[in-house]
Amino acid sequence: MHGPPDHQLLAKAREGDQQAFRLLVERYEGRVAATVIGMLGPGEEAEDVGQEVFVRLFRALDKFREESGLGTYLTRIAINLSLTALQKRKRRAWVGRLTGGGRDEGWQVPDPAEDEAHGDNREWVQAGLQRLDSRFRAVLVLRLMEGYSTKETAQILNIREGTVLSRLARGQDKLREILKKLEETVPLAQSK
Amino acid sequence: MKKQAIHRLLRQSLEGPLAPGDHLRLEKALARDPALQALRADLLAQRDTLRAIGTSATFGPFFAAKVMRRLQSVPEAIPEGWEALMFAFRRVSLPALVMVLLAAILVLSSESSFTWDALTGLEAISAADVWSDVTVTL
Numbered sequence: 666m667h668g669p670p671d672h673q674l675l676a677k678a679r680e681g682d683q684q685a686f687r688l689l690v691e692r693y694e695g696r697v698a699a700t701v702i703g704m705l706g707p708g709e710e711a712e713d714v715g716q717e718v719f720v721r722l723f724r725a726l727d728k729f730r731e732e733s734g735l736g737t738y739l740t741r742i743a744i745n746l747s748l749t750a751l752q753k754r755k756r757r758a759w760v761g762r763l764t765g766g767g768r769d770e771g772w773q774v775p776d777p778a779e780d781e782a783h784g785d786n787r788e789w790v791q792a793g794l795q796r797l798d799s800r801f802r803a804v805l806v807l808r809l810m811e812g813y814s815t816k817e818t819a820q821i822l823n824i825r826e827g828t829v830l831s832r833l834a835r836g837q838d839k840l841r842e843i844l845k846k847l848e849e850t851v852p853l854a855q856s857k
Numbered sequence: 858m859k860k861q862a863i864h865r866l867l868r869q870s871l872e873g874p875l876a877p878g879d880h881l882r883l884e885k886a887l888a889r890d891p892a893l894q895a896l897r898a899d900l901l902a903q904r905d906t907l908r909a910i911g912t913s914a915t916f917g918p919f920f921a922a923k924v925m926r927r928l929q930s931v932p933e934a935i936p937e938g939w940e941a942l943m944f945a946f947r948r949v950s951l952p953a954l955v956m957v958l959l960a961a962i963l964v965l966s967s968e969s970s971f972t973w974d975a976l977t978g979l980e981a982i983s984a985a986d987v988w989s990d991v992t993v994t995l
Binding site (some may be wrong): 691790833 | 872883899900906908910911912913915917921923927
């Protein structure tokens with residue numbers, strides 16, 4: 666980690682130092698992006714939620730006790746806001762179906778060119794992840810994308826460690842099934 | 858060893874190193890089961906890809922600047938408890954005052970009066986009126 670430690674930046678930010686807060690935003694943008702984009706997929710909605718995460722931190726600067734670590738604290742906010750955004754998305758889809766629209770905002774079409782550029786199938790996995798139930802998705806994002814331990818994942822999601830492990834196993838199996846179905850729909854060979 | 862137990866060992870091996878005996882059991886099972894090998898390869902690839910997505914995730918350019926701009930226009934934070942109640946009242950007080958004034962103007966223009974009767978639409982009721990109603994009912 667470059668620059669002053671978090672607690673110094675937090676202390677300065679509490680005193681109204683905007684530059685200190687900006688440094689914190691820059692330091693944790695990647696982690697928040699991983700959580701939010703993992704949960705919602707890339708796009709404007711994810712960026713909006715990402716911004717809101719830091720607004721919430723700013724509002725809670727005086728209350729934040731630094732016991733859990735800023736990264737974990739921000740991840741918790743990011744997960745909660747993402748789950749709220751997913752609920753809103755679901756409501757919009759429901760209303761859309763009622764009114765004859767019915768657009769599924771969670772669906773992304775994998776871009777073979779992107780995967781070719783990366784030399785892997787991350788576009789497919791990202792698309793498959795968006796098809797996964799949010800309970801499983803949250804565990805996969807925290808445990809596998811961000812590398813939190815089972816214990817940390819359980820604390821962030823406020824569930825038991827055993828539940829994390831079972832959701833991880835089931836989530837991985839379901840993602841595997843989804844990816845297989847995707848391959849059948851659009852041959853994966855196109856992306857290689 | 859049952860298939861379910863082997864699958865559990867496989868997942869445990871992805872979480873961290875296994876005990877030597879379990880490791881050996883898993884390796885033996887993998888050596889004779891191509892489906893298990895495929896499962897392990899899939900899970901490893903899935904994990905690596907998810908990690909790659911996580912490390913490369915970004916919101917795009919000027920994110921920090923956008924957050925700082927948003928903070929300039931962010932409304933006052935909603936406090937808790939009594940303060941939250943007062944905060945809510947403060948937020949509705951101006952629209953409520955405007956509504957009351959509009960209602961008063963409407964009454965004044967239609968009734969040409971600004972008495973209690975005109976405002977409420979009720980005639981003045983005395984204690985005697987109430988008492989007579991009660992005795993009639995009884």
